[in-house]
């Protein structure tokens with residue numbers, strides 16, 4: 001089965017039980033496109049990503065994978081359809097080695113191909129392949145979390161603050177790998193990140209959230225050129 005080629009948020013409202021965190025979220029990501037989600041702390045970025053994978057409650061509207069509603073679709077089926085997700089914090093097994101972590105994530109295809117893909121993207125992981133997850137630096141753990149998602153061969157990959165807690169040089173290394181992954185594997189990305197300059201640099205399209213509402217969804221260059229006030233209001237950013 002080919003991995004999902006598009007994800008569409010259609011008037012999504014999402015939250016937790018009775019609590020609504022975001023509403024009116026509409027945008028479509030096609031395979032190969034790079035999208036970002038910006039907003040202050042608590043604006044609803046994580047909730048927006050989580051709604052697609054089933055980790056927050058989809059309270060209204062819909063999320064469609066290649067036009068098919070995710071409602072009633074268990075999380076594992078969404079993953080199997082090719083929706084990849086790298087949650088905030090590092091989603092790895094501390095007691096397994098790097099290589100075991102990667103192998104445990106593989107779905108379909110050969111182990112050799114998966115390891116080749118992971119180690120080509122992250123040469124550092126190859127050097128550390130026999131190290132345990134807990135013996136890795138923060139940056140290496142983040143690379144491993146991304147590698148685990150990549151070897152599932154997603155069509156669309158949701159990344160929640162992959163640079164959190166990393167030193168500037170390591171942030172650059174992780175972003176370089178994400179950039180190569182998007183370009184070489186043609187994976188569509190939705191990147192949630194606090195580093196506004198990183199998002200504006202990497203993403204062709206951006207969604208800006210302010211208190212759970214979408215205040216912009218569209219091309220990044222148009223945002224910069226014509227709607228700079230949106231960024232100023234939503235995230236207090238003056239210089240772009």
Ligand code: ATP
Nearest residue numbers: 016019020021039040041042043044045046047048
């Ligand atoms: P940050 O940048 O701080 O990660 P965010 O933009 O990702 O913030 P969310 O984590 O989506 O924001 O949170 C949106 C709102 O939902 C916030 O008001 C938050 O307190 C609330 N919220 C988040 N997780 C839960 C939860 N599990 N149960 C109830 N409310 C939650």
